[in-house]
Amino acid sequence: MANPRIPKGLRVITSGYSTSGPEGVQRTEVAGGRPRYGLDYDRGVQRYNVSIGMTAQRYAVWTVFFHHIIKKGAITFDMEIDGGFGLQTHACNVMPGTYTAERVGGNVTLVRFAVEAESRVYDLSASDAQAYVELWNQEGDALQALLGRLATFANVDTNVLDF
Known part of the structure; x- marks a missing residue:
């Protein structure tokens, strides 16, 4: 329930x-x-x-x-x-x-x-957590913009073909 x-x-x-x-x-x-x-x-x-x-x-x-x-x-x-x-x-x-x-x-x-x-941080696996920190170390404050753009690509741009 x-x-x-x-x-x-x-x-x-x-x-x-x-x-x-x-x-x-x-x-x-x-x-x-x-x-x-x-x-x-x-x-x-x-x-x-x-x-x-x-x-x-x-x-x-x-x-x-x-x-x-x-x-x-x-x-x-x-x-x-x-x-x-x-x-x-x-x-x-x-x-x-x-x-x-x-x-x-x-x-x-x-x-x-x-x-x-x-x-909700525990929703991440140990490898996801490590990748998140490594991505931050590479992108810094631009990480949020990168993740936002990836979400748009995955959820909007690829759906333009409706598959």
């Missing part, structure tokens, strides 16, 4: 957006030397702090969604957040104790909460 999706039109406000680093690395002190680091586990979730500004009508829809559909965040839902590759859909859960709603001006309510979600 697919996850419920955040209601249409509700968008995360970028100025209220932040994230924590992923966990899974352990550090052990060593007498007289450099500490030792080790990977306890790979993957895992990160905390994303989000804010959503809503009109009264959108806040009503959000309240119904939050309380009845995702059961105050206990049920995993899909929401677009930026995990490093621009806005992408992530499976999220609202972290208990982080939800606040504040009327900030007349008809606008600002809802803030933290979600836990796994970064």
